[in-house]
Amino acid sequence: MLLEFEAMQKKVERKLKEMEKRVLFAEKQRDDALDKVKELRLQFYKTAARLEEEQGKNLKLRAQINRDYENSSIPSSKVLRRKKITNSREKTGRKPGAQPGHKGHSRKKQEPTRPAILLPPPEEVLEDCAFKKTARTIIKQLVRVRMVLDVTEYHADVYYNSQTGERVHAAFPDGVIDDVNYDGSIRAFLFLLNNDCCTSIDKSRKFLSDLTGGKLNISKGMISKLSREFALKTESERRTAYAEMLLSPVMHTDCTNARENGKNCQVYVCVTPDGKALYFAREKKGHEGVKGTVMEDYQGILVHDHDLTFYHYGANHQECLAHVLRYLKDSIDNEPERTWNKEMRSLVQEMIHFRKGFQPPQEPDLKKVSEFEKRYQKILETARKEYRDIPANDYYRDGYNLFLRMEKYMQNHLLFLHNSRVPATNNEAERLLRNYKRKQAQAVTFRSFESIDYLCQCMSMLVLMRLEESANIFDRGSKIFG
Known part of the structure; x- marks a missing residue:
């Protein structure tokens, strides 16, 4: 019995050892599986994090690519992929132009500058006596435009005093200083072409030369100095507008980037609801740029975009x-x-x-x-x-x-x-800044900051001149140049 018991005990011990080995092996397999699961979980987290990061990058890039004038501050002129302009009007099927039953908008007839030309009757009228003249006469005009040089030459005899040796002559009229002088009409013509119509100096002088058959060839230096001359002669009028704008209860303001010899500078504009506007050229943005503008001393309501600098000026603010x-x-x-x-x-x-x-x-x-x-x-x-x-x-x-x-x-x-006087948008200021942007696009970059400053002063005066009842910019400019 003892031997059987010992045999059974040894057998049980062998089975226990086998079970222990199996348990250890199973635990090892479980640990290996858990380690593998942990490794896979870490890989999953890393992959998920990378996927989320890449999705974020794709979202950022997609947002940048899809930005245009409809969902950002990018102007419509800078959009590369232009969309077709949608037209919500229903099609009527009628042809464009004048419609039956509607009074037409014909061209306005001008005052004739020469005697009327009576056309001879056609040959068939002369050959057939059955044709009788009626009371009706058809009148049509042919309108032309031509440039005529109006040259006034002054002669002044020189008188010599044999006793004193003094030589004198009659005084020439104001503005007649050099051998050849250009009056205000020529200066205003070139000034408006260059600064208001945004043509280059070369194209402006070439256009005037073509109009006069090559007789007038104005130097580039003279054209480039017109902005300075115009700005200096209109300083008092701009100061008056400055003082009047301070009294306005609401004012728009905005700024845009300018280029001077490859460097950035700023152009500010201040506009009141009645149409007065002043441009200011500044070398820096922020509070340094606001100095000297209407905003610095303004105590009314400012309408602007979300530029935090503007919140330090004015009594209240409306965001665009x-x-x-x-x-x-x-x-x-x-x-x-x-x-x-x-x-x-x-x-x-x-x-x-x-x-x-x-x-x-x-x-x-x-x-x-x-x-x-x-x-x-x-x-x-x-x-x-x-x-x-x-x-x-x-x-x-x-x-x-x-x-x-x-x-x-x-x-x-x-x-x-x-407040019904406060507009919801800052479109007035942005619309006027486009005038400078057109000139900047044409010039690409200005050679000096003074050029931008004089241009801003001239643009301010042009806006003020257009507010006048008899707003003939050419005549007004001619009088200013004298």
């Missing part, structure tokens, strides 16, 4: 909602899963449309304005919840930053609803 609409569209294009941007864009468009129905001295309905403000705040709450649940992508935070801005500067986005 045209920019906000474009930024909201950019957020809609790149964050289609969010709803706040669509709702906010629709609300802003509705508020602008509502505000257009009121003109000073009318004031908007306060109850309706209060409803707009509540809807505005509710949409901001929606945005906060959406960004809390799904944070903004690290590579595209423009939508989130826009939400924070519209929340912080809510009063400056809705000021136009409370």
Whole structure:
């Protein structure tokens, strides 16, 4: 019995050792599997992180590629892939031009400058006596334009005093100094071509030479000095406009980049609702650029884009909602899963449309304005919840930053609803800045900062001249040059 018991005990011990080996092997397999799972999990996390990062980069690149004048501050002239302009008007099937039953807009007849030419009757009238002359006469005009040189030559006899040796002659009229002098009409013509029509100096002088049959060949130096001469002669009028603009309750302002010998500088513009405008050339942006402009001493309401420098001037501020609409569209294009941007864009468009129905001295309905403000705040709450649940992508935070801005500067986005004199956009200032941008595109870069400064002064005066009732810029410019 003892031997059997020992045999059974040894057998059990062998099985226990085998079981222990199997347990150790299973534990080793389990540990290896867990290590492999851990390694795969780490690889998954790394891959997921890389995928998220690449998706963020793709979103950022896609946002950059798709940016145009509709969803960013890029001007339409800089867009490479131009879209077809949509036309929402229904087609009528009628041919373009005058329509039956409508009074036509014919060309205005001019006062004849020479005796009328009576055309002889046709041959068939002379040969057939059955034709009788009627009381009707058909009158048609042929209008031409020609450049005529008007040259006045002055002769002054020289008188010699035999006793004193003195020589004298009659005084020439004002402006007649050199052997050949050009009056204000020629200077105004070249000045307006170069600065208002944005043609180059070479093209301006060539055009005048062609008009006069090659008789007038003005030097480049004379044309380049016209801006300085015009600016100096109109300084008092610009100072008067400066003082009047300070009294305006609302003023638009904006700035754009300029180029001087390959370096960047700035051009500021200040515009009042009645049309007065002044341009200012500055070497730097920010507070240094504002010095000397109308903004520096202005105490009214400023309308501008989201340039924080402007918030240090004026008594109150209205942000340009045209920019906000474009930024909201950019957020809609790149964050289609969010709803706040669509709702906010629709609300802003509705508020602008509502505000257009009121003109000073009318004031908007306060109850309706209060409803707009509540809807505005509710949409901001929606945005906060959406960004809390799904944070903004690290590579595209423009939508989130826009939400924070519209929340912080809510009063400056809705000021136009409370004051009927305040416009919703800064289009006036941006429209006038395009005049400088056209000249900058033509010139590419200016040789000196003084050239940009004189150009800004001249552009300011041209805007002021167009506000006059008899706004003939050429005649007015001719009188200024004298």
